[in-house]
Amino acid sequence: MPSKLTAALCAVAAVAAGTTAAVAAPAVTTTNAISSSFADTFADPSMIQGRDGYWYAYATSDPLVANGPFGLMHMARTKDFSSWEYLGTVFNDQTKPAWAASGSFFWAPDIRYFGGRYVMYFTVTDTLANAGGDPAIGVATAPTPAGPWTATDGPVVTPKPDGNGGYFGTIDPAMLTAADGKRYLYYGGFYGGLAVTELSADGLHAVGSPTQVTVGDRYEGSYVVYRDGWYYLTGSSMNCCAGPTTGYSVFGGRSRSPRGPFLDASGASMNESRVGGTTVITQNGNKWIGPGHHAFITDAAGQDHIVYHAIDRGTPWLTDPFGINRRPMLIDRIDWIDGWPRTRAGLGPSDGPVPAPTTGSALGIDSTDPAGGLVGAARQPGDAVGGPTALISGAGRTRQAAPGGSLRVEADVRIGSSFTTVLGGGAVVASVSGDKVTIAAGRRTASAALPADFDRTQWNKLSVQVSGSTVTARLNDAGLGDVYAEAQLVVPGLKLPSAPVSWLGSAEVDNLTVRTVAAPATRMADVPRTGDLLAGDEFSSGLGASWSWVRQDDKAVVADGKLSWPLENADLVGGGNNAGLLFHTTPARDSWIAETKLHLDLGEGDIRNYQQAGMIAYLNDSDFARLGNVAIWRTRQTEYGRELVARPSDGATSYGAAAIGRSAPTLWMRLAYHKNAASEHVYRAGTSVDGKNWTWGASWVLSAPARLGLYAHGEFTGANPAPVATFDYLRFYESK
Structure with missing residues (x-):
């Protein structure tokens, strides 16, 4: 432990007597x-x-509602996530950017706070x-x-010509404010891919040359957070807005550098033709489809949440x-499992009551007027933005003891030359002093x-924060995944005792x-698993009676297994x-898993739209779900598409898709069938590049067994002769 803290810790230990722990508030859903x-x-x-x-x-x-006017971006607020207040639009016709064309739309606001003001980035x-x-x-x-918002007199990132008369x-x-002290802006979409550029210190101007961080055609709606030494780039894939067939989903990769390269959990890059990405959220067969274009927040209990839009199918x-x-706003918890962000441990969007983000403080503290809950702190009038504040000068503590075990203490601070937070009567100490953040527990420091x-x-x-044996101290802009400095320490056997939270120094x-601290999830939710083999064909001889065609193709032949x-x-x-289309009879059961092994060489990097092969769950030509290994422009992806009749009056169909896993010349595929609580017929897709480790992704719901x-x-743009799809087998397994 740093020697300069020793005397102060002795004083802190003396104030622990005579305090009581607070009772937890009722849960909000x-x-x-x-x-x-x-x-x-x-x-x-x-x-x-x-x-x-x-x-x-x-x-x-x-528009917020049907037949409502288009706004100039919208604002709303909540104190506890149980009730909301609409605040109006960010701009009006007089305050919108003067450099925007009259018919321009304003999309995708990204909110930040630094340099003593709120900063919003947005698409024009x-x-x-x-x-x-x-x-x-x-x-x-x-x-x-809540504003008022003043736009700058020009773009922070200017339009980028594509060389063909258009624009990327x-x-x-x-x-993102990164640990190197620089600010970065991530931007881009399906046409041109995602890029990152450094910003000026005030965040209002791009400087230097941008770095490409994802391949085109796959990602938009990026969001980046820093956690445990990694920068996590997350982005949305496929079509945001295909009505009842929207398969929008969020995937991620990570890097030690804010400029990448960003690799997924399997080591695949997000910036190559066979594009990588680890699933953060995708649809699960309940009413919500197309979850995406998201942001992350962290609540008072240290629980991360994903804020996103989705579509009620x-x-x-x-x-x-x-x-x-119709894309309302949703929120669900993010669980960090094996170093990766997963929505509800892989369960995806919730459609029933769930715990709301934890807001406010325990220990009798009014978080927005904190001085009353502290001993040794002077109440300050603060300002019109934040209201009253607490000034700690020398020493201060909470009036009540904090419970032992895992604990999180968080505040907006203006720090003097040194400010130290003490937990557990001195068991854990975190100091911001000089040019660093330091934590100490027992004989260990970081x-x-x-x-x-x-x-x-x-x-x-x-x-x-103390979470189990891990202690983390972090100083950042606004708690949105940004970081100025983060110190972290693992202390085996650490047991934080009950005691007041204390502070030394000035702030x-x-x-x-x-x-x-919210109890962390440590394992992924269950996924479909195969049991006994029920039926299938190993293609050891010609197609038998279990097979049937729609529009038979005589070029499809069975030979050599x-x-x-x-x-x-x-x-x-x-x-x-x-x-x-070639169909096999399915088992007469309420659940099963179909599997095939596909060889299909789609090349890499060249333009091929849209060569594909795979599995299909089919009701008719206008109602199906199709899982394929697909060439999409320059990328190679796995696409789980859905088509259905979206306008019965004239039979107009809608098509959309979700991405699942990574493409490879040899790819294993599964469709898992079951009925949901409404007795609808759900088909969930999974893929594997080795036949052993499976990535389970989106589900589509059909009205009848397919x-x-x-x-x-x-x-066949870019391929002559046609590639050949080779299937090793089609098997049906018991679903466990």
């Missing part, structure tokens, strides 16, 4: 969609906790600089999280079919350097919370119902 009280759609949400204790949410410019779909769509990233600042997708910004449109998609230009005069966020404190099928120059989407079979088709 929330039910998706959390925006339903004020809006039917609240898309592309981001969120921040203001210094007034409210959580502020921001959304893209769609069309600028005055060029005729037509030339998207750019704008930025605005405000003294409070400079959209969907997300800012029963009411997918805000207006008429094929109009505006420290992390602060950036050279760290500004103590501004409000920053300080958290000290002005606001938004103070003391909470027991395989079904070889040259890809047909055909399709099954929309009006192109000319592709052959025929199950194989397909091989696609357009």
